[in-house]
Amino acid sequence: MKLVFFTPFGTASAIGRVTALLLTSLERLGHTAVIVRTERDDLLDTVPHACTVPVLRWNDEADVEEVTHDADALVYQIGNNYAYHCGGLHWLGRLPGIVCLHDFLLAHMFSEWSHRRPTEAASVLERWYGEQAPLEFFEASASTPQAFMDMASQLYPMTEWVCAEALAVVSHSHWGMHRVAASCAGPLSVLALPYDAPGAVPAAIRDDERLRIVTVGHVNPNKRVDSVIRAIGTSERLRETVSYRLCGLIQPHVADELSALARTLGVDLTISGEMSDPALQQAMAEADVACCLRWPSFEAASATTIEALLYGKAVVVTDAAFYSELPDDCVRKVAPSSEIADLRAVLEELAADTGARRGMARRGQAWAKRTFSADAYVANLIEMSRLAAAARPVLAMVKTMGELLDGWQASPALLTADEIAEPLALFQTTPRLPSPENIP
CATH class of the missing domain: 3.40.50.2000 (Glycogen Phosphorylase B;)
Structure with a gap:
């Protein structure tokens, strides 16, 4: 399979380090990959993690469109840092794929994203959290960092904002998956995050007892x-x-x-x-x-x-x-x-x-x-790629029907009617919720 990763990839990025580990395993297991770096413009020229696959910039649109055209899966590495993930947000709305969620709290990234699109941001907040959400969120974002963190973590984490754009979501623990399940209709999985310790050596014998x-x-x-x-x-x-x-x-x-x-x-x-x-x-x-x-x-x-x-x-x-x-x-x-x-x-x-x-x-x-094995993660990611591809038609159909109902000012509850839900069930091939065996 060919996977395209939308990810920060500078050496300062731990998510980039995770992606580099996955590339090695993909190659060992016979797959190919392309990296699309998603950092802010001033960070795109920082030193990347070592790899042997092509590395593109997210704002080279023609090149990105070319490599994604025949890809088997698009994988978006997403965390709570707009400077690292702005390019991923740009493409996720246009080319949905698998979101690998590294943070359940995405409010800081959303706050910065909202600066250039306040009307759209207010609509997102109201959709997921109610009429009062835009006012409360933006008031808190203009206050102290601690006050904003407290408010966002309790009321407006913005997990749903990103996951609603995904075909499928992979996360690395169970605790925030209820919000993921409420916003992403595609396959979900919880996998142990791959990582390494390149400098790990047996502890040296020391003279002091501190x-x-x-x-x-x-x-x-x-x-x-x-x-x-x-x-x-x-x-x-x-x-x-x-x-x-x-x-x-x-x-x-x-x-x-x-x-x-x-x-x-x-x-x-x-x-x-x-x-x-x-x-x-x-x-x-x-x-x-x-x-x-x-x-x-x-x-x-x-x-x-x-x-x-x-x-x-x-x-x-x-x-x-x-x-x-x-x-x-x-x-x-x-x-x-x-x-x-x-x-x-x-x-x-x-x-x-x-x-x-x-x-x-x-x-x-x-x-x-x-x-925390990269090979195990890759094997599961390949399976998720297949499930996401199978889910794409039904998700597209549901989105189209939802837009039609919205245009008619009809209730979204119509999507649960037997006459609509039963035909759509034909496309449902996987369990909706993550299973316990997928986590250590």
Whole structure:
């Protein structure tokens, strides 16, 4: 089969890294692929992930139309970042395909998309969330980032906006699939996100006995770094035995605030900022524990959590969303409602019992190697391509009939009438909802 991936593909993109892994598996399994980079214009010339397939730009329209003309499937990698996915949104409305959903919260991307099309955006909001939605959404988007995040995650995640354009949807955890099922009439599946850990090596023997904790990624409020510092700082044992390191983009004022908090509580904090891949791999190799807290939790899956497991680290997560679906014997989970107290107890336990910590890390690594497989993902994606192709006629027919009914100002409930629904059932070949066996 020939698959065309609409995806960000610069080396800074974790979704691009996932796509590069899929390309290797596709080639090994006898399939071909083309990449259409979907980043904003100023990002399209950044260094891409290494691959052997053609790489196009989304705004080279003639080239995109040519490669999609004979494709067996179009695959859209979608996450909550307009700068990375604007080209995918451009083509998804024109050439529907399979959406691989990396975030259930898409409100930030929608907010930026709406700037040039406010009338259309207001119509989308009203369609999915009611008459008050446009006013409430745009008022919140103009307020503080935290207020917007709280409002969007609870009321207006915009999951439906993208999934309604898809022929089929693949996601990477079950927790947000009710919104997907409400908006996409095609095949749905939940698959474990493929990922790797190229720098994973056995942990080096160290002279010191300090417990080294790391948090990786852009330091923002929902990574709960301040809670980790408070958990360490309110425990005499942890203050004396723990070193905490942040690896990832951090704004200067955030670094100053966290450094001041750490000094006040007597916490050994190192802020490394953005790092090269080799330096980040070294930092992960040197760590004992990876804190992968997220609250609120928006991701369909967490690449940094998967990578930490593959590195053989003891992993601490928030007991919510994707993270709740991880096996209890492979990670330690912290309740959002008692975050600091739970985190302090977990870290004290991991610091005190080296054997238990390493045993959990080994179990997590073995499970992750079995689970987050690119070959398994590709095999399922190929099957989804066939199902999406079979679903295309009935989805097109339903859309046409819906537009006719709308033109007549008739009730959409007519589509459920036996005289209409029964003939359409001829095209229904797959279950509507994801099955539990598709997730680890």
